[in-house]
Amino acid sequence: MFHSRQVTASLINRAVVLLILLLTLFSCRITKNVQPNKPFVYRSSIRVIADLPNDEKQDLTIRLQNQLDDSLQARTSNIFFIQKLSNPPVFDTANVTRSTVFMTALLNSLGYYAPLIRDTIITRTVSFRRKPDQKRVTVNFTVIPGKRLTYDSIGIDLQTPELQRLALQVKDQSLIQRGSPYSKQVLSLELGRLVDTFRNNGFFRISREDLYVEHDTVIAALIDPNLDPFKQAELFEKLKAKRENPTINVTIRQRPPRDSTHLIRFYIGNVTVYPDLPSTFDTAFVKTDTNTLRRMTFITRSNKFKLPFVANNLFLRPGRLFRQSNYYRTANRIGQLPAWQYANIDFENSDVADSLLDVTIRMYPAKKQKMNIDLEASRNTNDIVTASNFFGVGVNLGLQNRNAFKQSIQTSTNLRGGVELGSNFIQTTEASISHTIAIPQLIVPRFLIYHEGRLKNYQSLFNVNATYTYRKELFEMKSINGSWGYQWSKARQKETTGNININSTHTFLVRIPNVEYTVLNKRDSFQNILNKNPSLNLAFRTGLVIGSQFVYNSIRQKGNKTNAFRVSAEQSGALLGFITNLDKGDLMRFVKGDVQFTHNINYGKSQLVMNAYAGAGVAYGKQGNAYEQTLPFYKAFFAGGPNSMRAWQVRRLGLGSSKFYNDTPYVDLDRFGDIKLEGNIEYRFLIGTLFGVKFRSAIYTDVGNIWNRAPIDTSAAAQGSDFQLNRFYKEFAVGMGTGLRLDFNYFLIRLDWAYKIKDPQRAQYPDRWFYDLTLGSGQFQLGIGYPF
Numbered sequence: 162m163f164h165s166r167q168v169t170a171s172l173i174n175r176a177v178v179l180l181i182l183l184l185t186l187f188s189c190r191i192t193k194n195v196q197p198n199k200p201f202v203y204r205s206s207i208r209v210i211a212d213l214p215n216d217e218k219q220d221l222t223i224r225l226q227n228q229l230d231d232s233l234q235a236r237t238s239n240i241f242f243i244q245k246l247s248n249p250p251v252f253d254t255a256n257v258t259r260s261t262v263f264m265t266a267l268l269n270s271l272g273y274y275a276p277l278i279r280d281t282i283i284t285r286t287v288s289f290r291r292k293p294d295q296k297r298v299t300v301n302f303t304v305i306p307g308k309r310l311t312y313d314s315i316g317i318d319l320q321t322p323e324l325q326r327l328a329l330q331v332k333d334q335s336l337i338q339r340g341s342p343y344s345k346q347v348l349s350l351e352l353g354r355l356v357d358t359f360r361n362n363g364f365f366r367i368s369r370e371d372l373y374v375e376h377d378t379v380i381a382a383l384i385d386p387n388l389d390p391f392k393q394a395e396l397f398e399k400l401k402a403k404r405e406n407p408t409i410n411v412t413i414r415q416r417p418p419r420d421s422t423h424l425i426r427f428y429i430g431n432v433t434v435y436p437d438l439p440s441t442f443d444t445a446f447v448k449t450d451t452n453t454l455r456r457m458t459f460i461t462r463s464n465k466f467k468l469p470f471v472a473n474n475l476f477l478r479p480g481r482l483f484r485q486s487n488y489y490r491t492a493n494r495i496g497q498l499p500a501w502q503y504a505n506i507d508f509e510n511s512d513v514a515d516s517l518l519d520v521t522i523r524m525y526p527a528k529k530q531k532m533n534i535d536l537e538a539s540r541n542t543n544d545i546v547t548a549s550n551f552f553g554v555g556v557n558l559g560l561q562n563r564n565a566f567k568q569s570i571q572t573s574t575n576l577r578g579g580v581e582l583g584s585n586f587i588q589t590t591e592a593s594i595s596h597t598i599a600i601p602q603l604i605v606p607r608f609l610i611y612h613e614g615r616l617k618n619y620q621s622l623f624n625v626n627a628t629y630t631y632r633k634e635l636f637e638m639k640s641i642n643g644s645w646g647y648q649w650s651k652a653r654q655k656e657t658t659g660n661i662n663i664n665s666t667h668t669f670l671v672r673i674p675n676v677e678y679t680v681l682n683k684r685d686s687f688q689n690i691l692n693k694n695p696s697l698n699l700a701f702r703t704g705l706v707i708g709s710q711f712v713y714n715s716i717r718q719k720g721n722k723t724n725a726f727r728v729s730a731e732q733s734g735a736l737l738g739f740i741t742n743l744d745k746g747d748l749m750r751f752v753k754g755d756v757q758f759t760h761n762i763n764y765g766k767s768q769l770v771m772n773a774y775a776g777a778g779v780a781y782g783k784q785g786n787a788y789e790q791t792l793p794f795y796k797a798f799f800a801g802g803p804n805s806m807r808a809w810q811v812r813r814l815g816l817g818s819s820k821f822y823n824d825t826p827y828v829d830l831d832r833f834g835d836i837k838l839e840g841n842i843e844y845r846f847l848i849g850t851l852f853g854v855k856f857r858s859a860i861y862t863d864v865g866n867i868w869n870r871a872p873i874d875t876s877a878a879a880q881g882s883d884f885q886l887n888r889f890y891k892e893f894a895v896g897m898g899t900g901l902r903l904d905f906n907y908f909l910i911r912l913d914w915a916y917k918i919k920d921p922q923r924a925q926y927p928d929r930w931f932y933d934l935t936l937g938s939g940q941f942q943l944g945i946g947y948p949f
Contacts, residue, residue, distance in 0.1 A: 200284055201249040202235045203297035209304045220720050221271075225304060228263035230256040233300060252298040257282070264304065272310035272343030274407065279303045310343035313408035319372075319415040321424055324359060328413075331358050343409055348374050355413070360485035363426030365508070365518060370416070371423055377410040422515070427483040430517035432457040436471050440502060440525045456480070465526060466500070470568040474498065474601075477506070477520050495524060497618050498601055499561075500569035502527040531561040536908065536945065554945060555579020555591070571599045581811065588633050595626030603647055617666070619649035634829070635687045636701070638795070640679040646672035646710070663719045670712040675731075677706040678747075679795060690826045694874055696790045700833065704793050705747040708733035723761040730754040731796075734782055745783050749793050753778030755837075759949050767846040772949040774839045779870065791869055797833035798867050800894075803944030805839060806863045808896025808915035810940065815867040818881035818892040818921045821874075832867065836884045838893075839865030841949060845902075855904035861913075863896045866921055881921075895919035898939065911944040 207225050209218055226234075232250040250256075261278050268276040283299040315337050319325040336351045352369045359367045418424055434457055452459045455472050456479040474494045476487040488506060495504040504524045511517035535557045555577050562572045574596050581589035600621040623645055630638040650668040680703050683691070691698040708731065715726040734750030737743050744750065755776030762769045776798050780789040791797065802811030812831040816822075822832055843861035850856070868884035881892065898915025916939045923932045 196251060197293040198296075200252040200296040200298045202233055202252050203246070203249065203285075203299055204235055205229060205233050205300045205302075207302045207304060209306070211304075211306050216720050216722060221306070223721075224267060225264050225302075228260065228267050230260045230263070232256040233260055252300075254282075257300060260302075264302070268304075268306055270345040271306075272409075273306040273308070274310055275307045277305040277307060308407050310407050310409045311340050312337055312343060312411065313339065314410045315339065316410075316412035318412055321415060323426075324364070324367075324415065324424075327358055327362055328355055331355075337411070348411065352413070357485060360483075362484070363428070363482045364424070365427040365483050366420065366423045366425070368423070371418065373414055373416060375412045375414055425516055427516055427518045429477055429479050429481050429483055429520060430511040430513060431519045432475070432477060432479050432522070433520070434459045434471065434475065434522045434524070435461075436468070436524045436526075437461055437463050437465050438523050438525050465564065465567060466569075467567045471524075475522065477522070483518055491522070493617070498569040499563040499571045500526060500529075527563055529562060529564050531563065533557075533559045533561075535559070554943070565598070569601050571601075573597045573599070590631045590633075591628065593626060593628040595624065598623040603649065605647070617650045617652045619647070622646045622648055622672075632831075635684060637682040638679060639682075640677060640795075642675070642677040644672045644675040644710075646670060646675075663717065665715065665717040668712075668714040670710070670714075672710040675706070675708055675710050679704050679706075679793075690830070693826070695787065696869075696871075696873055697830075699784055699787065699789050700791045700794050700797065702784065702793070703747055704749040704795075705743075706733040706749050706796075707737050708735065721763045723763070725757075725759040725761075727757045728754070738782060745786075748782060749780070749796070750782030750789070751778055751780040751792055751796065753792065753796060755798075757949075767844065770841075770843045770845065770947075770949065772839075772841040772843075774837065774865070776837045778835050780835075790871060792833070792835055794831070794833045797835065798837035799831065799833050800837060800839065800865055800867050801832075803911065803913065803942040804948035806865055806894060806896055807861070807898055807913050807942045807948075808863065808917045808940050809894070814865075814894055815921075816873065816882040817866060817868045817884070817889070819873070819879050820922055821876070821878045821882055823922065824878070834867030835870045836868045837865070838889070839863070843948075855906075857902040857904055857909075858899060859902065859913075860899050861897070861915075862918075863915070864893050866892050866894050868892075892921040893919070894921050896940075900942075909946050911942075911946070911948075913942040913944065914939045915942065916940075 207222055207229075209222050209225070211218060211221070213221065232253060233256050235246055235249055257280050261280065264278055265276055279302070281301040281303070283301070285297045285299070287295045287297060289295070315335065317325065317328045317332065319328060331354075334354070336347050336354060341347075349369075352372050352374070355372065356367060356369050436459060439462075447462050450461050452461070452468060454468050457472060457475070459468050459471070461468075474491075476491045476494070481487075492504065492506060495501050502525050504522060507521045507523075509519045509521070511519045536554070556579065558576045560574045563569070565572045574594070576594050578592045579590075580587045581591070600623075601619075602621065603619050604621045625641075625643045627641045628639070630640075632638070648668070648670045650666060652664075652666045654662065654664050681701060683701065687701075691701055710729070710731045712729045713727065715724075717724045717726075730752075731754070732752040734744070734748050735752070738748060738750040753776070755774065757772070757774045759770065759772045778792045778796065778798070780792050782789045799812040800806045800814040801809035806814050812833070815832045816834050821827060822830060841861065841863050843859050845857060845859040848856040848858050866889075868889065869882050870884060872883045873879040881888075895918040896915045897918050898913055900911060900913035902912070903910040916934060917932070918934075919930050920932055
């Protein structure tokens with residue numbers, strides 16, 4: 162059955178018309194293995210009518226859908242543009258009633274004490290020539306949650322004085338606040354928070370079963386889904402005064418102790434560590450060594466690890482008060498260290514005293530060496546973690562050592578070779594080798610890392626790499642880079658009053674120092690072109706970078722929405738540039754930074770992704786007696802290619818609205834700028850699955866451009882190449898397109914086709930939109946992974 166609608170499309174872009182025709186197929190649904198002459202569930206839906214924020218309403222709708230009886234859920238699978246409904250459940254009105262009960266119970270648990278749920282059942286008979294008639298049933302639910310209870314007063318009344326004192330100390334961290342919506346899930350989380358507080362203060366055996374929440378009697382009865390309707394009506398009369406703004410009072414109380422040990426504060430007794438147990442059961446006798454370090458006993462089978470290093474990463478120490486946070490910190494730390502595959506931590510009552518816990522830590526090493534071969538795409542939106550402007554597909558051979566120097570130091574050596582595709586098919590060839598040493602600790606003075614325990618992961622990084630790049634008919638570039646830096650991250654998880662989980666991760670990277678030396682050997686023809694333009698000649702030259710780098714990444718997930726925020730900054734020559742010989746020599750002096758924000762809304766089988774990027778840099782050094790006017794090309798910004806402004810070839814957009822690169826001798830030059838602005842919006846959707854490969858597609862729009870701080874030169878063709886506030890927005894390029902993505906789970910191949918909707922070099926033309934646009938005038942892009 163096809164459902165279509167009339168559309169109006171411009172004849173200018175026939176590709177859009179074709180795409181719309183394809184999209185109409187999405188509503189096509191075929192049925193298989195239907196029981197003859199029996200009504201079956203063809204489709205079910207839930208509509209929520211409530212004054213709620215969109216994200217909370219969508220989350221509530223999803224949770225209500227999960228409450229539907231299995232026999233009311235018509236599960237489909239996609240085969241390209243067709244939805245397949247196989248073995249649909251037979252329709253039974255009892256399942257509608259049961260689903261209503263389930264949804265009511267959910268709404269009650271969220272504080273909606275008087276929800277209204279209506280169901281509409283539509284039966285349609287579809288006839289076929291050679292098949293029995295199908296009785297298709299569509300069940301539509303309309304849910305009006307109504308008023309929601311809010312907390313009026315929250316009390317804590319615990320019989321044990323020490324527990325009461327601890328609970329009051331952390332009351333300001335409570336998940337329950339006066340005026341916030343009622344939720345059984347939040348109450349359960351609040352009990353869990355208190356139990357964690359008690360366990361972090363020595364109460365090892367206390368559990369959530371030792372606490373309970375007491376509601377005021379009227380409301381407690383109203384939110385009971387098993388309450389007799391007549392009794393509920395009676396209670397409603399008592400609640401008339403609160404009907405407009407219903408509230409509830411809750412008190413957290415303590416149950417009588419089932420076991421006296423639940424109220425004992427425990428300390429750590431003996432700690433026994435097995436750092437090198439085999440992951441498979443070994444019945445053979447193995448000689449072991451026993452050593453004592455920091456009052457902990459280490460029983461080893463080999464000499465794989467340095468025991469002081471192991472001891473430094475264990476936080477359950479003899480004589481200390483038991484804290485659950487130290488348990489998690491120890492478990493997480495061992496999990497972060499690459500030398501171990503996993504670990505088990507067990508607690509037992511000590512024979513010495515009732516308040517002591519003996520700890521046994523069993524650690525199972527991972528395989529020390531690892532070699533891998535990967536197909537990858539080199540993506541560089543001026544990311545300071547990478548060292549080149551190479552933008553292509555390559556093969557990476559990597560070798561890892563997970564336990565160098567017997568201290569879980571990970572060393573990685575990577576050999577990479579790749580090609581970059583362009584107008585001349587293979588326009589760039591690159592080969593590189595890199596070596597990274599990741600030390601699982603921050604090698605800095607202790608006073609700088611006072612809160613090291615709060616970090617999720619931290620390491621010191623030493624990196625060195627060498628790269629050779631051949632740009633056909635233009636230049637050869639050889640570069641070597643070395644850096645020392647630190648990387649750490651923090652994670653946080655919480656739940657909003659709308660019962661939506663929020664997970665956030667913050668990652669920091671600092672490199673001090675970062676040293677790069679790049680030697681550029683230019684072809685004579687290329688040098689002759691550069692000699693005609695001093696600005697370009699200063700950008701394309703051998704250079705030395707001595708400076709520092711900083712990157713901050715944040716990923717925040719709330720419900721079905723994910724926000725990614727990234728800031729980076731880099732400088733070179735800020736201090737050493739005051740040495741005249743260096744400033745006038747090869748030393749590059751510049752400062753640059755960029756900001757990127759990506760918002761992803763996941764609808765299940767489709768996603769809407771919006772991306773914004775802004776970057777700028779200033780060069781202020783000298784070469785000889787001339788001042789640098791632009792960033793060196795390997796630190797500059799560019800646009801065009803598979804991950805940026807996809808309607809243009811790689812590095813072939815810009816600068817601004819200038820026509821400087823349109824004619825000889827500059828027509829074959831790559832384009833770089835000091836400023837870049839770009840925005841993207843992309844709707845991604847699943848077409849279907851074939852042989853285990855997910856076929857996906859997308860419709861997208863890219864908007865952006867690059868500029869210099871000053872015009873390239875004084876020629877008429879260079880006009881519009883500089884960034885000016887009164888016209889930059891008129892010089893945005895606009896591209897639109899679609900594509901096919903082959904998702905193999907472990908990597909994704911992207912085939913994109915995009916059109917130039919607005920070319921900034923046609924900014925003065927009356928028909929600058931859709932200029933010279935034909936069905937075959939698009940730009941093909943091959944990419945690995947998503948562009949953002």
